[in-house]
Amino acid sequence: MPSTTKIPLQVAGYNVLPLSLPTLPSFPRPATHYLYFAPHNPKIPTPTASRSLFLVNVPFDTTEPHIKHLLSAQIGLPAGRIEDVQFANQRRKGGNGEEAKPKQDKKGKKRKRGRDETDVEDADGSALPSTWDRNLQYNGLTAVVLFVDRASMDAASKAAKALRKERIEPVWGDGIEDKVPALGSARYLNHHRLTYANKDQLLESVNNYMTSYAAKEASVARLATKQRQEADADGFITVTRGGRTNPAKQEAAQELAEKQKEKQKGLDDFYRYQSREKRKQRAGELVRKFEEDKERVRRMKEKRGRFRVGPHVLKRDDSYLLTQYAQPE
Amino acid sequence: MSPAQKKRKLSPPAAGDIHLGVPQSVPSGEFHEGEGDVADYSIKTRIRKPMRNDEEDRSRVLSAGAYSSNMFQLQVDELLVKVRPAKGRMVKAENALHKLKDIIEHIPNREPKPILQAEREQHNLHTIRIPFPHPRPAKEAKYTLAYSKPANINVVGSYARKTTIQIGDQLGIDLAVTMPSSIFQEKDYLNHRYFYKRAYYLACIATGIEEAEDCTFAVRFAYQNDNHLQPVIILDPGQGSDDFSKSGCQIRIILAADGAMFPLSKTLPHKNCVRVNLEESATAEKSTMPTPFYNASLRSECSSLAYLKYLHGASLQSEGFTDACVLGSVWLRQRGLRTGLAGGGFGSFEWACTMALLLHGGGPKGRPILSKAYNPHQLFKAMLQYLSMKDLVAGPVAISSDNMNIDGHGQPVLFDGARGLNVLFKMSPWSYAMLRHEATRTLKLLNDPLLDQFDASFITNVDNAPQRFDSVIDLPMSRPMELPPRTADAVDADMHFCGRAYQALKTGLGDRVLLIHLRPPGRTAWSSASPTHPSKVKPKIRVGLILDPGQINRSVDRGPSAEDKVAAAGFRQFWGEKAELRRFKDGSIQESLIWSATDARDSILKQIVTHVIRRHLGEEAANDLNLIGDSFNRLLDNNNSSNLIDPSILYQPVINAFEVLEKDIRQLQGLPLQIRQISAADSQLRYASANVPVVKPGQYQVEPANVYVQFEGSNRWPDDIAAVxxxxxxFLLKMGELLAEATTGxxxxxxxxxxxxxxxxxxxxxxxxPEGAFFRLRIHHEREFNLxxxxxxxxxxxxxxxxxTAAALSAYKRNFIQASLHTQAIRTLSTRFPLLSPSIRLMKKWRDAHLLSHHITDGLIELLTVRVFVHPGPWSVPGSVMTGFLRTLKLISKWDWRSEPLIVDFNGEMGSKEIDGIHIRFEAWRKIDPAMNRVVMFAASNLDPDGITWTELGPSKxxxxxxxxxxxxxxEAIKEHGVGIEPEMLxxxxLFDYDFVVHLNTRFVGDNAGRQRKLKPVFKNFQVxxxxxxxxxxxxxxxxxVxxxxxxxxxxxxxxxxEQGGSVVAGLWNPQTGxxxxxxxxxxxxxxxTAPxxxxxxxxxxxxxxxxxxxxxxxxxxxxIEVKN
Structure with a gap:
């Protein structure tokens, strides 16, 4: 792997911050993680953008304490200057401050955009409890760090650059091991326990959800009724579902239409020319199939020839496995 | 071919004989005979060609109709072109043939001498020994041995008829040297006299070739068709111009005699030609025991030219004959059937003869069975039909002969009256059974629209013992036993031993086996400096069994009733001390046999085989016999201890537990909706989990068994998927509560x-x-699909x-619909095929052993294995774990998933319309996703025409x-090791090919049972x-x-x-991350x-x-973590 000296200071306008990873007994090789940062500059400007820092390629086990610890204890910013850390795959936190976005969502980032907003939101404790004690970030993902003011952000940025100049690589997560839930088997044991949530809590969340769902349904129905009864500005009344008579189902209508079509069809073999044409068509079909078969055989032949000459995809395996099968341990 | 030559070929043959006429008329004329055939062929094709492209295509299209048959014929045409040896390569071999002919014609004559003197002279003056057949000629014999110039020298056999095929191994060219009648006497057909003279003649030719100047060919002896009466010369390539090894062929010099030398009537199958000495056989009756094998061997010597002529005639009469011969040769070769005794005595020559004979007769009132107007494909199919339907053992057939009382004595007879030969004389009862079995199988597969009929008929090599037979026995041949005097016939000791082994096994195994096949050791060529074939240290017979899975594990055999004295005595005679007289529940008293079903070491099959062999073929053979097949059963059990594979016993506890669960749920009071259906959807509930789930009190089942509960319809369900x-x-909470209330513990x-x-x-x-069963219930709500x-x-x-949404829809279909349908189907099939379950389980273990657990889904493995059972192709339905497993591997290795879908028809209800539909779907997937990023393997069944249920989530390319x-x-390993394969090897x-390997801590490794304990804190307190x-x-x-x-x-x-508790996680980097x-x-x-x-x-x-x-x-x-460079 390339040594630090060859690592550029900047990549495409982003500053590079090398972080050395703590060595582990199972993998004692030294390793460096590269974090990229730049002032936040979103496409759609937000009021807080000017005091935010945009991080790219955050380590997979990043948590809010990690970032805070990195910027304050390790880079030297005074504590309390960070207001919030927003990860790309996390939904905006709800008003109740609950961690709403469990990590299992594979394409969380995309999915969030895709969700239609008419869903009953997981408000009022109707969300299902998370089954993980700590969310993981997807590799290479981004985060936005929101500082209390612009000055803090600049200071953090400057301090990070200075560290880089002095060739000091902060050790990732050094010193906060106790503050975040552990990884390894403990994580999965916790996951196993959390999977089986408390029954009462679950029941409550389901009830809450159903209540708000019912409320939403009712409001939609109310709206429809209203639309049905009131004319709009142009004097038209919108036709909506519901009302006194149920509208026909789409499937039923389609079925009827098909039946009608069937009825309108005449006899197929009434006239002589019809049966003649049919016969012709059948012969044509046979010829076509025959041609198809010929083509298939030709392709097969070609392929066989090619396969014989060309190297096999996993040739290496073949020969190796052969020798291995030949001499078992 | 030069124009001049062409012209000559175009002129019509002057007489019917010109093709096989006296070669001396034209210098080296016999080689032109061969080319003559080519010329005929080329004329034919030239006339045929324009028609073939247009008219014939059209006529075929309109006549064939059936969709698959077109494809089949086109492929057959392709094959016919491919298997013919390249003409250019044969030049060197033909040069060698010319040279040989020259040499043989100049070998000096030898005066007639008494046997002893001739032998002594040969041995003193030359290195080459005389390959006398057994028994050696008597010393006091009165007749003399001599050599004089051959009557003629001809290329015969399939090479001459241009029906030879070349696939992989060497093709054989037979050069027939016809001995002059002058050296024989009228009575030479008796008592091996012809064969002694022949052996001397052969030695003279061998000497002549070896001692000829300017000739570097090496000479070896071999037995023609493994028949010890007929030694022949094998010619090895020499140096320089004599090196024809590039032609990829083997030249044999065989001897022939004039057909008119001995009258046909003397060598009819029921005649005796070997007179046993009067001192040994007291009665005159014994000396007239028929010697069919000896007679036929002699007759075949005298008729090789006649057959060449006959077959050539047939190929002129029937246009498809030559091609049908080629098809037959390919078909036989892939099934290991050859002309030689070891190969079953039915090879391409016998195929051609049978077909030619059937073109002339064989039907009622001597009418031909085959029509001359058939095309090659039709001829081939009709031949299979004849072989499969007609039992030539029970009803011998004689063609153009009025001699009707031919009895094969257990051997098939197809007697050619015109040439006086039983064409099938080399066949044994077992090879004939095999031939019929194969013919029946092939006919069956030609009717299965789901199989690649062409591949299964001609391309797949069926002759690989562990894949072909459910069980294989390597039986050592005990010391060559003295032939009992009554077999004065020239059958040698090996074949005699095989016959006894066959009889013993057939009686002993009875209806437990469908087929017993024996393959005696073949005879290889040997150095011409030794008079006879050197006997091998310990020759072995390979016995292949096709088992009847329904009968094979029966532990009680009922013999004849005690009242039937004769039959009971016979039974005791056969079984010895194993036979017991028992009284059964129904009151009958019968001779019987009891086998131990719980013997951990030996299966019942092995017990029977060992007992029978010991009793009838001796202690030595029984001790050294090696039965292959059972070792695969042991792999199924993690402790390698048990042979028990019966799914209905092994899975009984979990199936019972499921029934209890079903009952418990149905009895619940207080659920708001009625239960409509409770369906199992788990490999543990369809006898297909890699390991049998352990259900016993105090130890919970390791993995939950998935079960789906469906309530009856109601309109009170919400109309939104998330709300559902x-x-x-x-619902689940309520059910959980009620269930816990209803059952204690x-x-x-x-x-x-x-x-x-x-x-x-x-x-x-x-x-x-509390009994240990562990289920995972989910609710199946059918409205989800619509939503x-x-x-x-x-x-x-x-x-x-x-x-x-699309992903959710396909997950819904897979989990809620397909999983339970699939489970139901596999359960049904498991009862139909008792070996399906263990085969699937072994396949899963194989997949897991190669770390493919997650990628190759259970469903895919099951479909692949089921296919081997419901569409067995060229084989019969697997009758052992070994065949089920190995054939599935073969199927996987041959499946070209890039260009063909896998289609399985669980219960034979698919028509061509459904199959076409699947093909269309497959083509559509390939069209929209040619790089195969989403769907790689496409595996459809009649339950799942979409074809991606089990392959959508993996594997990747x-x-x-x-x-x-x-x-x-x-x-490859199986092919290489054959029956010597150690199953563990596979x-x-x-770990060689992975980029990095993560080794897990031993605490987290182990079999399934270890999983629960893995993280358990060590509490002393039992309660906790x-x-x-x-x-x-x-x-x-x-x-x-992971x-x-x-x-x-x-x-x-x-x-x-x-996923069965592996100790490593291996990884490969995606190369696109550069x-x-x-x-x-x-x-x-x-x-x-840093970039520039x-x-x-x-x-x-x-x-x-x-x-x-x-x-x-x-x-x-x-x-x-271990990293590879």
Missing amino acids: QRTKIA LTTRLGLENNSQKLLNSAFLDVLY LEKTLKEKSHTQTSREE VVAARFTSLAKAAC FTTS QAHEDKSLVGFNAVQSF EELRMLYDSNVVFFYN LRPWKTNLQYSTVPV DEENAQVTINKTAALHDIARLGGDMISR
């Missing part, structure tokens, strides 16, 4: 899954029975939400290629421990770890792990690399950091 999921939670717990994906099922209910489809049809969707190549390597995990135990049921840290890894690294790393421009949303950890200009700095994957991440995530579960 929540409603299900409420039963525990339920509600678990959450997919908890960020609103469209997917979000909860399940675990039910733990998802409706959502999918809405136009206001973004691409991603559409994909998400890389893994699929590895799957195939692993199967290929295994098949299950050795190879028991409590802890329950909450940890179903917990598997490594599995969760799943999380897969999610984190998505497509950048492919992980391989054996250098590329920096951007913010790369899905992997990167390292920046700073603007376009590039990044590449940070492998060390990624490995580090894996180590951090795994934490205490990982012992070390």
